[in-house]
Amino acid sequence: MAVSQSSLNLTLKIWRQAGPDQPGRFDTHEAKGIPDSASFLEMLDIVNEGIITKGGDPVVFDHDCREGICGTCSMVINGMPHGPKRGVTTCQLHMRSFRNGDTIWIEPWRAKAFPVIRDLAVDRNAFERIQQAGGYITVRTGSAPEANSVPVPKDDADASFAAAACIGCGACVAACPNASAMLFTAAKLSHFNLLPQGKPEADKRTLAMVRTMDEQGFGNCTNHYECEAYCPKLISVETIRQMNRDYRNASARETAGV
Amino acid sequence: MSPIVQSLCRFYHSSIGKKIIVAVTGLGLMGFILGHLLGNLQIFLGPDTINTYAKKLHDLGLLLWVVRLGLLAMVAAHIVFTIQLTRENRTARKQKYALDGTRKATKASVIMIWSGVTILVFIIYHLMHFTITRTNGYYDPAVSRYWLPDGSHNVYNMMIDGFRVWYVSAFYILGMFLLCSHLSHGFASVFQTLGLATPRLRRPIHVASLIFAWGVFAGNVSIPLAILSGLKS
Ligand code: FES
16 A cells, blocks of 8 residues: 655745854745655755755754654754654654645754754753763672662652653753753753662762753743653653752751761 | 851752742742731721731731841842842843744743732832821821721721722732732742642642632732722721
């Protein structure tokens, strides 16, 4: 049976910016004959081929795995980070989610802490710095420990696993009206703090990661919960509650010196 | 700097630390709002009840001043830390998106700073109106309507006369509506920020938040409405 396939003609308004300190603007590009089975990134590939053929500069955008696991693809589509489908990254978004004749606005994550490198690509090293401040556990490497020697309650394992689904794409920051990185930081914290292996360093980790997050120039969570609604991995703001609690307790213990 | 002071300073300067201060002061102020409402609703029990209640409050003397200064400190901290947070939030996103993709944020959560500013203006007006007022002749010893035989204020008559002016009542109702909006987001936010809104409690907290906000609105607005409509005179 033949799979029916139709094609779309679209008008794209794409943010073009030559460099971090350059002014940017929306340029109009016509995208003709896009198969509705193409992914959003494949659609941009087709558009770029057309631009290159005409001798222009292709639109720069970040991508790597194209299967929703690396978190590299990042763009705001019609005001929506990763586009209109819930729980889906841009690379996994298909053109059948759009209609023939649509105008699509495409722009980069907008946050002071994520400066634009070029066009749609932004510098997300601020996330790396938060991660390096405590997003790990200290273990002796070499021989692997016996897997069942540390019992983990099922609920904690599940909650930690759900938090560990974070791919660090930055959609939470892009979606937050305050450009806050609290969902990302909280997901990384819950990932480790909930597990017995992460508990010994939980206070140190929480203080270090929150303080590093604050230094990057992100905004502060005011409980709009837009992050949760746009996270491609559907990470819950329950992690932010846990971070608020852990930071409160860790600060109290640090002040008291225990 | 001693390690204790250093830790406290880091807490006050941190994002979550500031949020916690806003939440705790907000919680304190919500307690006041509830008490203030219950006190004022006594107008429906007649002039004697509310006048006696007002006199009792005034006779607290030193304690009354402790409460007043405590409230002032809470309001000040609530505002100062909110302004700091809001400024950081504004600088964190300079360039807006071409289209609005809001999925979950409520109107009340988005306008928090504006509902807050309106409430501040309202509080200043309210204090001028009833507490430190020189208007309406409330403090004029010659206007006997506003005094009781023992020399204390006739609060009942002050309220009746104050709310009879339709535009004064209209401003009160507008102020209460924005307070309701502020509380509907603020109440639930307190529990999230203090780390208490567990998944199981999330729904009950949301419901309680709406009941509290609309309850405060309905209770407070019932007073000017009753007076304007002539039910109370
Ligand atoms: S390219 Fe890897 S998640 Fe989209």
